[in-house]
Amino acid sequence: MNRGMALDVVRLMAHLGHRRFAVVGHDRGALVAFRTAMDHPDLVSHLVVMDSLPVIEHLERTDATFAQAWWHWWFLGQTDKPAERVICADPRAWYSTPEPDAMGASNHADLWAALQNPAVVHGMCEDYRTGLDIDRAHDEADRAARRQIGCPVLLLEAAGDDLDIHGDPAAIWAPWLARPLTHRVISSGHHQAEQAPGAVAEALLGFLTPS
DSSP: OHHHHHHHHHHHHHHTTOSSEEEEEETHHHHHHHHHHHHOTTTEEEEEEESOOOHHHHHHTOOHHHHHHTTHHHHHTOSSSOSHHHHHHOGGGTOOOOOHHHHOHHHHHHHHHHHTOHHHHHHHHHHHHHHTTHHHHHHHHHHHTTOOBOSOEEEEEETTSOGGGGSOHHHHHGGGBSSOOEEEEESSOSOHHHHOHHHHHHHHHHHHSOO
């Protein structure tokens, strides 16, 4: 799925007239950003990943601690007993989102409209299912072929999140990159852009603005 969404990114940017561009993603979106830079190195000038590691790095380090803390990966990824019916029966029991004043009332309303849409819930579950299957296989193939991201890469890590559940995330990213990683910690919880927009904007502008 990440490969298909990466191609959507490339096609959209071409439609908008951009031959070369930077790509930024958060969490699951960072997996798409990573795949865009890996599959289309001639098009991506800079990559920013926020609170994310290559999916294979999580799966190969899975232990009881990770399974307990990140249980939603396995819940949403089930196919024999799909999560959609359970989630759609009581959406507000399943989601933890920033408060309206943290992300803006209209943004908050849009988010909750999406979270209560069965088609959106199905798409979310399908994303996790492919993460345990085809997306992992794509990462395995890249690693076996010793492919690396060639463009500059910035990792934004939320101080209040648990991206370090497997150890130093910068060290885990290093073998995937042809250049040294720029690593910055943002003082926020998981929702960096909503909880610390100024710090995120400053980090992005500092990294993406030509010197």
